[in-house]
Amino acid sequence: MKKFIATLLVLATVISLAACGGSTKNTTTSASPESSNTAAMTEASAPATLTPTAGGILEIGGSAILPTDVTWFKVRGIMEVAFAGLWGYETLMRYSATGTPECFLLDSITPDAGALTWTMKVKDGITFSDGSKLTAEVVAWNLNYYKENGILASSFFSNFVNAEATDSKTVVCHFSSWEILFDYYLCRTVLIASKEAFDKGGADGLVANPIGTGPFVLKNMTPDVDMTMDKNPSYWQGQVLLDGVHYTYYADELVAMEALKAGEITAAMSDSYSSIDSLMKETISLTKTQTALPSYAYTMCFKSNDQNDPCSNLDVRKAISYAIDTQALVDTLTYGYGVKTTQWCMSNNEYYSPDVTGQPYNLETAKKLLADAGYTDGFSTKLWYLNIPQMSDTAAAVAEMLSKIGITADLNPIDAASYVNYIGGWDSGILIHTMGMEGGAASQYATTFVNDISFGLGMNAFAIPDSLDALVKQAKSAASSDEAVKLFKKVAYDVFEDQCLVKVLYCTTSYSFVSDKVHDADYCTVQNRRCDLWKAWVG
């Protein structure tokens, strides 16, 4: 009898578990896991016979934590910007698939190095979700407000003096010294908010009720739970077909991906490579897209300004760089979905310098350089990194590679809460940092490798030669884009090759996965912050 009851219980459990499984279907799409290029890779599109229909909600899910508030001028991180896009905020400019700034809310933007001005023409016919118009005056107000209050203003708007509307379409931005990268900065900063809404309710009013020019309007948001957006019926690019978008936060990436497989959500974005690999191998019908622009460059940063630290020796820094097998890191830590590069941009970017070889993996050269530096038997050092799984794995792999040339690396994970205190300067040794690449390589060089910055990576750790400092400043104030590109390529050579201040381990891109029920969703194709969902429809 006991055995019978036990058998019954086991059967009941098995049946219950089977019933709980997702209703995944084996249909059309197959994935190509070898895609580690920078072009957007999209598979499985909507059948041509279907006609777009209005209505329906796009259910997005993910493990990206929702911001605690919606303060538009404090938005800085990649995912915060992505969320701000859903709340209805747009930027004056956006990146193309190769990372070049393109006008978005503007018709044109023209630099004038001699006059220290950037002149922009605002597009006609753009209205905010509250019905007010986007005019030159509104754009100028947004730029000036960001200069005063923007979270990244000290880095990117340091030379910006003010903006003035000279007529209903024209805004002239004045600078104290020339800033050739201003168009890059506009791609990642200054979310355009309604001045009329600000005048009525102040900053608090806009935080409570975001008003932008985007295709959606934030209805409600509960941090750690979800947020709901309604469509903006008067969107300037055309009719928004969806009724709205609903984002569900999942504390666990695996749960989010399982929810996608089970059909609970219809779109998800991920930069966790185990999840990406798992979904790429899935046979369920999904549109799988790799963002054209990279998200992060996992970078080793050397403490080079302390004479007592072995990393202050150029030969040691180069030896360490030669000892790292970056291809193995890409193949293992990113399953081949990451990208190998030697600098903070990809080979299709205009700022990419082919002269930077980034010390290709060569243990013999590494050992020789280490011996030349007087460390024949190696030495002990510290490896600092943010305590997240991808970083821990990277640090462990790097430590093992360094052990092959006799360097013992003591692993020091840093908790997220205190990480920001470390990026300016760390105790000793090496910091592995994820350098955001969404802002463009030049803007990162310009705000990192100068001696007079007040905040930023390596501020108290990099030994920046005066020549490099001068070169960066010269590049920043180049009269033309062509000259800036040429000079920033020299900067890249100095940083990665000549001085070896940092070493890029690998770059990551994000992947988006959209159900076959959703069509025409330009979801994170260029970068994960950019979701052109206004054309999307469900059917």
Place this chain on the structure above:
Amino acid sequence: MDNEIREISCITDEETRLKAKKRRKQNIRYFFTVLFGRGILAKISFVLVCIFILVAVFCPLLTSYTPFQQELSNALKGASPQHLLGTDNLGRDLFTRIVYGARFSLSIGLLSSVWALVIGVALGLAAGYFGGIFGGLVMRLMDAQLSIPPLILALCLAAVFGGAVFSISLIIGISAVPGYVRVIYGQVLSLREYDYVEAARLIGQGNFKILFKHLLPNCFPTIIVMFTMGVGTAIMIESGLAYLGIGIKAPTPSWGVMIFEGYKYIFSSPHLALWPGIMLMLLIISLSVVGDGLRDALDPKLRGKL
């Protein structure tokens, strides 16, 4: 007459010695009978605990790899003759990491139980023996600490003191102290009223001697049982902390860390989390069953009832 008396006395001494010897034998037999009296499960558990201890001690002899040795080109591979349980996401041999994990887990379990035992027994003895304001103060402090769940307390302390083996074991030990204090305090409260304690006091023995020569040995059965059970609990807390990313840090091959690291591969390479999970489960269950057996075997109140 004298010779007769001496003879009888010798016979009595001999009988007493024999009886004592017999009683000792009976006690030992009783101890093992009760210890293993819970059936095959108790026997298997005892053997498993012994195996885990042997594995922890002799782990370098059981594998040709080190737990940190990576072969990136061999990552996430299944079982093979070279890698008995496969490899993890960095190409490290899973069997090696599990074997070394036993060393880390048992070390932390034992070390934290020693901390808890030393601090808890000392405080419990002193509080129970001296009583009064001191005893009350100690017990109220323990009550206060007991109001915080051990894992939460360990979580907070670990966030402050870091994830080194020493600090983690101390933190887990501190979180287990109230259990020892309360039990020892209760025992000492009753033991101190016994005549032999009064007699020791009357012949002028000091408090220190009474505490450690008379009271402590009488608490040993309880202490042994608590210690055995505490090791399992400590290992579980350590694994919990490691899983939450607060305890021992990667790449140290603690089983909790391995489960945490393997979790994200649960669908693609389930063996990464499964094997350390199974080992953890086996060790904790075994320690618990052995602890239960020890309690039954050492508890004089249960003698003859089992």
